[in-house]
Amino acid sequence: MESIISASGLVKSYSKFTLGQLSFSIPKGFSTALIGANGAGKTTLIDILCGVIHASEGKINYFGESSDPDSPAVRERVGYCAAAGFFPTNWKPKNIASSFEIAYKNFDREKFARLCGELGVESHLAKKQLPMYKLSDGNRMRTALAAVFARETDVLILDEPGSSLDPLMRDRLCDKFREYLDRGDGEKSVIFSTHNIADMENATDYAVFMGNGKIIETGFVDDLKEKYIIVRGDPEKFPAARELLLSYSSNSTTFEGLAYAENSEKLRLLGAVTEHPTLQTLSVGLLKYAEGKR
Amino acid sequence: MKILQNSDVPIYKQIAAQFKEQIINGEIAEGELLPSIRSLARDLKISVITTMKAYELMTEEGLISAVQGKGYIVNPQDREMIREQHLRILEQHLQNAMDEARLAGVSPDELVEMIKVLYKV
Numbered sequence: 199m200e201s202i203i204s205a206s207g208l209v210k211s212y213s214k215f216t217l218g219q220l221s222f223s224i225p226k227g228f229s230t231a232l233i234g235a236n237g238a239g240k241t242t243l244i245d246i247l248c249g250v251i252h253a254s255e256g257k258i259n260y261f262g263e264s265s266d267p268d269s270p271a272v273r274e275r276v277g278y279c280a281a282a283g284f285f286p287t288n289w290k291p292k293n294i295a296s297s298f299e300i301a302y303k304n305f306d307r308e309k310f311a312r313l314c315g316e317l318g319v320e321s322h323l324a325k326k327q328l329p330m331y332k333l334s335d336g337n338r339m340r341t342a343l344a345a346v347f348a349r350e351t352d353v354l355i356l357d358e359p360g361s362s363l364d365p366l367m368r369d370r371l372c373d374k375f376r377e378y379l380d381r382g383d384g385e386k387s388v389i390f391s392t393h394n395i396a397d398m399e400n401a402t403d404y405a406v407f408m409g410n411g412k413i414i415e416t417g418f419v420d421d422l423k424e425k426y427i428i429v430r431g432d433p434e435k436f437p438a439a440r441e442l443l444l445s446y447s448s449n450s451t452t453f454e455g456l457a458y459a460e461n462s463e464k465l466r467l468l469g470a471v472t473e474h475p476t477l478q479t480l481s482v483g484l485l486k487y488a489e490g491k492r
Numbered sequence: 493m494k495i496l497q498n499s500d501v502p503i504y505k506q507i508a509a510q511f512k513e514q515i516i517n518g519e520i521a522e523g524e525l526l527p528s529i530r531s532l533a534r535d536l537k538i539s540v541i542t543t544m545k546a547y548e549l550m551t552e553e554g555l556i557s558a559v560q561g562k563g564y565i566v567n568p569q570d571r572e573m574i575r576e577q578h579l580r581i582l583e584q585h586l587q588n589a590m591d592e593a594r595l596a597g598v599s600p601d602e603l604v605e606m607i608k609v610l611y612k613v
Contacts, residue, residue, distance in 0.1 A: 227530075228540055372537070379540055380530040400497075403541040418541050420504075 201262070202226040202353050202387040203247060208256035210242055217242045217411045218256065225418075227384035229375050229401050232391040233481050234408035235489070240391040241281060243408070244357045247389075248278040261352065274303060277351035281358040281391075284342045287331035294345050295322035302349050310348035317344050317370065335362040347374060354378065356390040360398055372401035399477045407481065409488025423474045427459045428483065431470030439468050445486035456483025495536060503538055507546035508553075515555055515566055516574055526556060526564045 201223040209218035217239040224230050232240045245251045247258065249267030259265050260272045267273075285294055291314065298305040307322070314321035317340040320328065330338055339362045346354060354375075360368045375388050392398055395405075405422060407414040415422065431439055436453040440446065442465055446455030456479075457465060462472045475483065495506045514520045527535070532543045547564050550556045556564045593603045 373534070376530070376534040376537070376540075380528070380534045383528060383530060400538050403539050419539065420541055420545055 200226040201259075203258065203260055203389070205247075205258045206256060208243075208246065208258065209254050210246060210251070211254045215239070215242075215411060217246075218253075220256070220413055222406060222413060222416055224387065224389060224406075225404050226387050227379065227382065228403035229379060229388040229390070230404040230406060231395060231398060231402045231477075232389065232406050232408060233395055233485075234391070234393065235485050236393060237410075238408040238485075238488075239411040240393075240408055241357055242411075244278075244355055244389075244391055245280075248276060248355050249273070250278075250280075275352040277346040277349055277354040277356075279342050279346045279354070279356045279359060281361070282335065282338075284338075285330050288329045290322075290327040290329050291320055291324065291341060292322040292327060294341065298345055298349065304350035305345075306348050306350070310344055313344035313347050314341065317341075317367065319344065336364065336367065339363060340367065343371065343374075347378070352382070352385065353387045353389065356388070358392060359390050360392055361394065365397060368397045372398060375401045395481050396478045402477060405477065407484045407488070409485055409491075412488075414484055414488045419477055422480060423477075425459055426475055426480055426483065427457055427462050427465075427472040428454070428475045428479050429457050429462075429465050429470050429472050430454050431465070431468060435468045435470065439465060439470060445483050445490055447486075456480070456487065493536065495538070504542050504545040504549060507532075507536075507543065508549045511546070511550060512553070512555055515569060516571075520566055522566050522568045524566045525562065526566070528563050 202225070204223040206221045207218075208220040209216065215237075220243065232243065234240045242251070246253050247267070249272075257265055258267065260267070261275065264272050295305075295307055295310055298310075299307065311321040311323045319333075319337050319340045321344070330341070333341065339359065343356070343359060346356070360371055363371060375390075378386055378388060390398075395402065402419055404416070404418050406416045417425070429439065429443065431453055433448060433450055433453055436446075436448045439453065439455070442461045443455035443457050446453060448454070456475070457472075459474070465472060493507065493510050495503050497503070499506065511520070511526070520526075526532075526547070529543045529547055530540055533540045536543070547556065547558075551558060551564070554567060555569070557567055559565055589603070598606070
């Protein structure tokens, strides 16, 4: 599988938090979700990948060609969108359009206006435009997404694009991902972070799970769903089942946990029932597992 | 094409089954190009990896082939072989029907009569 971005030995050290070491490879032509709890390091990783901050150690490779996030060629091909406060708060859509036009060769004003329309926010063509600080979080994000989608890029790297959107808009965002991937026909990729994967599951092909600055698990979603099982059983069997569970919760009525699918037979002998997880239940199980290892 | 999100049958199998039906009854002709995996994912509002898996399954079953730089095309179908497969499945179902018939005390003639009646419906 060809990769769009790969990294080896990536480290970013702060006084109270260390990201890494991270080594990973994001497949080309797919949509990849970075999934993790708050404070897992998702934004730090995205900021490093987009050249907003620099890693303390390690190497990144873009498009199998360049290892410099600051090179104009890489900047031109990477569409970055931050989680919040991306634009100066007094900027209006017309300021965004003008600045993107200066910053990027391939920003398309008309497309920006059209995308603003599709996403239900005012564009630079509107008569009366509000500055960013007067917009809700959701509308700020929609404007930022319209701007990044109006560029011609080869990879989108979006930090929590869905979190501030309502369900209808999140559905439209998923449509936009799939249209982008389709237009690229295997050459374009999407990377996005989220702490709530439920609404984005049908737009996720590959997942990178993060916890406490480390990568816990990576893989294609369908492979991961085969690798793990969700287990439920009677409370009296919990002590015996516990050593096979990666993470769990229990009470006087039942227990529930995440386990490797290879242990399903042993768990069924304990009277437990098992099923393959959804991306959502897998996320909860894995993030809880990471939490437990801290 | 119509898929169910919360069915017991995985989505990739639903997709493969519907294409298979269309290929076998000739709705999709031999040599025809299937939609690209990413355009199908876009249309069905599902992940790319799901449509990819559906096409992989159909490739394994010999229904389609990947053509470099073009996509997936429908293979010439050996209808005789496919009919053979269906006959084997039919036999299995008839065996089950006979087992039930014995338990319920239904004679072979009565069973045949039942099938004839059901066939007309």
